[in-house]
Amino acid sequence: MSARDKVTIHKLPTGVLGLDEIVGGGLPEFSFNIIAGAPGSGKTTLAHQFVFANATSQHPALYFTVLGESAIKMLRYQQQYTFFDPAKLPNSIRFINLSQIVLEKDLGAVLAEIIKEVEKSNPAVVVVDSFRTMVRNPQGSLSEMDLQSFIQQLALFLASWQATTFLIGEYAVDELRDNPIFTVADGLFWLSQIAERNSVVRKLQIVKLRGQASVPGLHTFRITDGGLQAFSRTFGLSGHKSKPPSQRRLSIGIPELDSMMGGGIPEGDSVLVTGASGTGKSVLATQFIAEGIRQGEPGIVAVFEERPQAYADRAGSFGLDLEAPQKEGTLLILYLRPLDLSVDETMNEILDAAKRIGAKRLVIDSLAGFEMALSPGFREDFRESLYRMIFALTGIGVTILSTVEVDESFTEFPFSTYSISFLTDDIIRLRYVSIDGQLCKILVIIKMRGGNHSQDIREYEITSQGMVVAGERLKNYQRLITGIPERVNRSGEKEEL
Amino acid sequence: MVPLETRNLAQRLLTYEAATEKTSASTESMVLRVYEKLRRHLCALAGVAGFHSLASRALTLAKIKAPNLSTMQVAADGSLHQHGDAELESYKHQGGDGEVVLVSELLGLLHAFIGEALTLRLLQDVWPNAVFDDCDSEDGRKV
Numbered sequence: 001m002s003a004r005d006k007v008t009i010h011k012l013p014t015g016v017l018g019l020d021e022i023v024g025g026g027l028p029e030f031s032f033n034i035i036a037g038a039p040g041s042g043k044t045t046l047a048h049q050f051v052f053a054n055a056t057s058q059h060p061a062l063y064f065t066v067l068g069e070s071a072i073k074m075l076r077y078q079q080q081y082t083f084f085d086p087a088k089l090p091n092s093i094r095f096i097n098l099s100q101i102v103l104e105k106d107l108g109a110v111l112a113e114i115i116k117e118v119e120k121s122n123p124a125v126v127v128v129d130s131f132r133t134m135v136r137n138p139q140g141s142l143s144e145m146d147l148q149s150f151i152q153q154l155a156l157f158l159a160s161w162q163a164t165t166f167l168i169g170e171y172a173v174d175e176l177r178d179n180p181i182f183t184v185a186d187g188l189f190w191l192s193q194i195a196e197r198n199s200v201v202r203k204l205q206i207v208k209l210r211g212q213a214s215v216p217g218l219h220t221f222r223i224t225d226g227g228l229q230a231f232s233r234t235f236g237l238s239g240h241k242s243k244p245p246s247q248r249r250l251s252i253g254i255p256e257l258d259s260m261m262g263g264g265i266p267e268g269d270s271v272l273v274t275g276a277s278g279t280g281k282s283v284l285a286t287q288f289i290a291e292g293i294r295q296g297e298p299g300i301v302a303v304f305e306e307r308p309q310a311y312a313d314r315a316g317s318f319g320l321d322l323e324a325p326q327k328e329g330t331l332l333i334l335y336l337r338p339l340d341l342s343v344d345e346t347m348n349e350i351l352d353a354a355k356r357i358g359a360k361r362l363v364i365d366s367l368a369g370f371e372m373a374l375s376p377g378f379r380e381d382f383r384e385s386l387y388r389m390i391f392a393l394t395g396i397g398v399t400i401l402s403t404v405e406v407d408e409s410f411t412e413f414p415f416s417t418y419s420i421s422f423l424t425d426d427i428i429r430l431r432y433v434s435i436d437g438q439l440c441k442i443l444v445i446i447k448m449r450g451g452n453h454s455q456d457i458r459e460y461e462i463t464s465q466g467m468v469v470a471g472e473r474l475k476n477y478q479r480l481i482t483g484i485p486e487r488v489n490r491s492g493e494k495e496e497l
Numbered sequence: 498m499v500p501l502e503t504r505n506l507a508q509r510l511l512t513y514e515a516a517t518e519k520t521s522a523s524t525e526s527m528v529l530r531v532y533e534k535l536r537r538h539l540c541a542l543a544g545v546a547g548f549h550s551l552a553s554r555a556l557t558l559a560k561i562k563a564p565n566l567s568t569m570q571v572a573a574d575g576s577l578h579q580h581g582d583a584e585l586e587s588y589k590h591q592g593g594d595g596e597v598v599l600v601s602e603l604l605g606l607l608h609a610f611i612g613e614a615l616t617l618r619l620l621q622d623v624w625p626n627a628v629f630d631d632c633d634s635e636d637g638r639k640v
Contacts, residue, residue: 072551095541097545098544
């Protein structure tokens, strides 16, 4: 069957920021969907967002309420969200309470009432909230066949009447296998919320969606004044073509370091700058971003450990002006530290900012601060999330420089506490060494995926001009990377330091 | 305390119904007709039980201000009934403050729960030809 012969399934906007991308471009028209989850997980709000995004006076929405939350209270609370448009009531969105029929009559009467209202209004959207309450069977008089028949008839009728339907219910995961409603449904949206320590982690899964490919897995979502906001695991970059690899090198703003890296950082690389506290990681990162601004490359600094103003002030003390580019809109310093962030939300912030200013360079200062800013539940997935984030950002041509603090050891030479060096293209290691009774600093390029780099171990200083790589490579020492080097004379004999 | 605007709104509904009565020649009191129209719409929106709760609360509040409502009761279906031997008819033609107080209290509760904008939209749905934002209109009708 050629593509031309296939029926076109129109996609309706979900009204939820980020969700259209997750469901594959929008919700299939005339689909019969379930929104499941525990109380308070956002089911009703999600349904309202869909209803308000799609209902018009020509194509209205019918919202059937059944026991549970009263329509008056529902309206009271839902109108607090910014998507709630009172002008849509009652012509475009009509609330109908079925409690009395559900309490006094059987499912046949309920179906008859729904049919009557649907035939009267010819709605494009139908919601039943809560469907679970509607088919509750306390007396046990309802057979499984009765229930299956009711669901089947309801689904058939609503699809035939060209209505896109949402049934809302408080279902548990272990009901997925046996409940006939999940078999009949075209789409199944599962919302969950888990309290971990002092944070609440909300996740959404498209368990099934007929007719189109959705993004698999658990997606973080947040409930804000604007309702639900979903954060796709693919960061809204599904189907986005990666930029072809560039041959360009980006200057760090430290000429000697640029030359150690073969002319700078390859554009689109992810660079890890690692070292102990006070070795100058943030200084190097600031020089990288400031050099980009100088060369007309907008940049973003995501800071987690200090406020943007403090970051800009510190840069100023090294003669690097981060104030003017912020005013000009070529630099954004994002402070992200609400302590219950997900990587996906952070990514969303960064990607939005990157698109807004056309960022070419990004500094994450630091990964330890980033991890701390995440909800405990998300920290377990930090490595995996970081991988997705770096892959997504470098895919759109952003060059990322991340800093990470490592404990200084005199027996090891660790690059990171996260085992994330595989995520990075290039690693610059900074460390302290004891030379001639002084605590000095050395740097070395550990790896560069994009080509050859200097193997030299160079001494550097943090001056009023920032990081300055001084002198030639340290030739007369052995075991420099241990931090306790030994001087060797020309004949190769060790000398005491 | 029901705001003056809500009380004025209730009065306008009664006036509007009175204007309608001229053509329909109904003998029902305006308050019962207004109440009944609200009941039908609110039962559809909030369910019979939901409306019953609202109406009971409104009647309780109204009885404090209008003792002539003391024999009134809200039936299980949300309709108004006269308690004891008194006939509902005796209420139907009562004038004075009591008429407007019950409707005012009901509208006041709606206002408190769903806000002014939604309350007005709901009333507009019940009385599509009435104008609720035009206080100068003589009988509440569109001109």
